[in-house]
Amino acid sequence: MALSTQPYKGARDFYPEDKRLQKYMFSKLRQVAERFGYEEYDAPILESIDLYLAKSGSEIVNEQTYVFKDRGDREVVIRPEMTPSVSRMVAGRRQELGYPLRWYSLPNLWRYERPQRGRLREHWQLNVDVFGLSGTEAELELIQMANAIYKSFGATPAMYEIRVNSRRLMDFALQSYVGLTEVEAYSMAKLIDRMHKIDRTEFIGLADAVLSPSEREAGAVEKLLNVLDAKKLRDLPSVLAAHDSVVAFQSLLEALDASQISNVRFDPTVMRGFDYYTDIVFEVVDLHPDNNRAMMGGGRYDGLVGLFGVDPVPTVGFGLGDVTLQNFIELHDLLPKLQSETDVYLATIGDVAAGAQLAVAQLREMGLNVAVGAAGRKLADHFKLAEKKHIHYVVIIGEQELADDQYTLKNLQTTESDKHSLQRIVSIIKDYRAT
RNA sequence: GCGGGCGUAGCUCAGUUGGUUAGAGCGCUGGCUUGUGGAGCCGGAGGUCGUGGGUUCAAGACCCAUCGCUCGCCCCA
Numbered sequence: 001m002a003l004s005t006q007p008y009k010g011a012r013d014f015y016p017e018d019k020r021l022q023k024y025m026f027s028k029l030r031q032v033a034e035r036f037g038y039e040e041y042d043a044p045i046l047e048s049i050d051l052y053l054a055k056s057g058s059e060i061v062n063e064q065t066y067v068f069k070d071r072g073d074r075e076v077v078i079r080p081e082m083t084p085s086v087s088r089m090v091a092g093r094r095q096e097l098g099y100p101l102r103w104y105s106l107p108n109l110w111r112y113e114r115p116q117r118g119r120l121r122e123h124w125q126l127n128v129d130v131f132g133l134s135g136t137e138a139e140l141e142l143i144q145m146a147n148a149i150y151k152s153f154g155a156t157p158a159m160y161e162i163r164v165n166s167r168r169l170m171d172f173a174l175q176s177y178v179g180l181t182e183v184e185a186y187s188m189a190k191l192i193d194r195m196h197k198i199d200r201t202e203f204i205g206l207a208d209a210v211l212s213p214s215e216r217e218a219g220a221v222e223k224l225l226n227v228l229d230a231k232k233l234r235d236l237p238s239v240l241a242a243h244d245s246v247v248a249f250q251s252l253l254e255a256l257d258a259s260q261i262s263n264v265r266f267d268p269t270v271m272r273g274f275d276y277y278t279d280i281v282f283e284v285v286d287l288h289p290d291n292n293r294a295m296m297g298g299g300r301y302d303g304l305v306g307l308f309g310v311d312p313v314p315t316v317g318f319g320l321g322d323v324t325l326q327n328f329i330e331l332h333d334l335l336p337k338l339q340s341e342t343d344v345y346l347a348t349i350g351d352v353a354a355g356a357q358l359a360v361a362q363l364r365e366m367g368l369n370v371a372v373g374a375a376g377r378k379l380a381d382h383f384k385l386a387e388k389k390h391i392h393y394v395v396i397i398g399e400q401e402l403a404d405d406q407y408t409l410k411n412l413q414t415t416e417s418d419k420h421s422l423q424r425i426v427s428i429i430k431d432y433r434a435t
Numbered sequence: 436g437c438g439g440g441c442g443u444a445g446c447u448c449a450g451u452u453g454g455u456u457a458g459a460g461c462g463c464u465g466g467c468u469u470g471u472g473g474a475g476c477c478g479g480a481g482g483u484c485g486u487g488g489g490u491u492c493a494a495g496a497c498c499c500a501u502c503g504c505u506c507g508c509c510c511c512a
Contacts (some may be wrong), residue, residue: 006503063436064510081512109512114436116506125512193511273511297512318512349470376469383472398470410471417471 010113010121018388020338022124025153025325026106029126032149033104036141038128041103043085045110049075051084064111078110082127083276083317085306090131090315091308092162099132099313118293118324128298129317131305136252138316139164139280139300140259146284146296146318147261154334160295163267164282166251168245169298170227170268178223184210193227193271195255228268236268245279252280276301280316281346286324288331295328296320338390343368343429345386348375349398356397359407359422361393366426387412393429 007013014022030040049067066078079085082105090097105127116120128145130138143162150160155249174185184265187210195203211220214310223237233250240246249266256264272281281299286292298318306312329335331391344363348356351373363370371391375380381394386394401419409425410417420428 005502009503079512083512111510111512113510114508115504116508119511123512127512180488197508294511321512345472378466378468378472379470380472387473394471396470400470408470412472415471415473 009038010115012120012122014025015212017338020340020390021326021335022261022322024336024338025322025329026124028152029149029313029320030104031105032145032152033126033128034168035148036102036145038102038104041086041089041105042107043079043082043089043105045079045108047079047085047088048075048124049077051088052077064113066110066112077108079090080109080111081110081319082107083129083301083319086127086129086317087304087315088308090313091305091310094305094310094313097131100138101129101131103131105209118291118321118327122321122375124322126296127317127321127324128320129315131313131315133316134302134314136248136255136280138314139252140255142298142316142318143256143264143282144259144261146282146298146320147264149320150284150328153329155328155332157261157263158287160263160283160287160328161257161285162261162264163270163285164249164256164264164280164409165267165270166245166249166280167271167277168279169240169243169249170271172243173236173268174224177227177237178220179215179218180211180220182211183265184215188224189271192269193273195228195269219384223325230268231266233266233270249280260415272299274301276304278416282318284320288328288329291324291327291331295324340390341369341391342371342389342391343393343433344425345382345389345391345394346370346372347377347379347382347394347396348373349379349396352399352402354399355402359395359397359402362422363426366422368426383412392432395425 010156012018016342033040049116052065065080068076072075085107086103086105090101090103106124107127108122108124110122112121126149128142129143143164147162151300166399170189171185174180174188175182178185178188180188187208191203191206191210197205204225207224208216208221226237227240233246233253234241236246253264253266264430270281270283272283277299279300279302281297283294283297296318298316300314300316301311305315346360360370371389373385382394392412394412395408396410396417398408401407404419405421406419407422407425408419409428
């Protein structure tokens with residue numbers, strides 16, 4: 001049996017054309033994050049298992065993470081998310097970092113589960129956090145950034161929607177208004193999280209099953225639906241509308257509106273899976289019918305840094321995965337033609353290898369990326385190969401060029417070719433690069 | 436972990452109620468064409484039909500198992 005050429009299940013090989021797309025996406029993500037004043041950091045891909053056990057219950061560690069023992073018998077996890085690592089880093093220098101702290105990272109993450117559309121075992125994620133801001137200016141900034149990211153890929157507001165909710169408001173709604181116990185509220189939150197996947201009668205049946213008989217009699221289901229059907233904060237029952245979380249929430253929505261972000265809305269069914277969120281949560285949903293899903297999500301988690309035994313730091317963060325982003329870009333036809341990193345493909349004619357060396361070296365010294373074609377090929381073959389590699393220009397060097405010190409530059413797209421000095425060639429190509 | 440769908444050339448796929456030596460398009464490659472390609476024409480390479488077993492005179496096709504891919508469920512980072 002021959003060795004398999006397939007990559008490990010749920011992981012991807014990045015052939016140059018794939019890597020080019022990834023580099024394109026990552027450079028946009030970095031560009032936007034840095035435009036908002038965020039600094040890039042990184043952390044190891046391996047972490048001690050304790051980091052995850054402390055945070056969010058053991059289920060995630062046991063079932064959906066890569067866990068193994070190292071040679072020193074330590075239990076090690078391949079990071080399934082970045083939030084615990086960045087919280088650890090911030091806690092480690094709690095005193096000396098200047099707040100607000102604006103950090104981003106592009107970690108690769110692993111989860112052990114069956115791959116499916118939009119969810120692989122290895123993926124990359126833009127992870128953005130702002131530490132040290134307790135007001136909603138933090139949420140505002142991150143939602144603005146998320147919006148700027150999709151815009152930077154050429155998306156229009158009709159292609160996606162930003163949905164915002166408050167965990168704190170929902171906890172109050174479920175416990176004080178609907179009348180659930182804390183345990184019931186937890187189950188109900190999980191149920192609400194998958195509400196859009198099931199139909200309404202099924203949801204009502206499942207919701208009903210969470211309730212005790214007395215709660216049922218007290219009309220808990222109707223109250224629940226009153227909350228979940230609200231399209232605006234002011235649609236909420238008046239007891240809830242008066243809750244103190246609503247004031248800040250309302251001002252956040254108004255600020256977003258003032259930022260000309262039109263496709264944002266309050267959605268009481270947005271819960272997010274993680275337990276560590278403490279107030280505002282948000283996600284960006286792809287509105288394309290073939291990919292109707294959350295593409296990124298985040299929210300406020302004020303309690304995590306404090307788990308490391310230092311004073312807590314209020315934090316808002318989000319994660320944006322590369323797989324769903326790529327689906328989004330492709331599905332909405334936002335993918336640009338990506339050129340090679342190589343500026344020039346060099347074609348030699350005749351036995352000029354020795355003489356061409358100097359010219360190539362000069363082109364490189366002047367800043368061009370030059371790939372040298374194999375000697376002895378026909379020009380036509382050089383052209384085809386360069387085009388296949390998405391290289392825009394071919395420089396031809398033969399006896400004539402060397403004699404005149406004027407070199408033929410061919411633009412593969414326009415098919416034009418002319419003779420120029422090396423300096424001129426460099427400036428033409430640099431102009432092209434800049435476009 | 437659970438369920439559905441699909442595995443035939445590098446890719447996309449065809450292959451009749453089971454019947455001789457398994458096909459097409461694209462791609463790759465050689466030539467027409469040794470200083471300007473993309474078209475056209477003529478050639479060529481490339482397949483243990485995912486793997487193993489079974490039924491049959493005969494299996495790419497039918498049955499079982501297994502592996503892989505994929506879509507969904509669970510879970511959601």
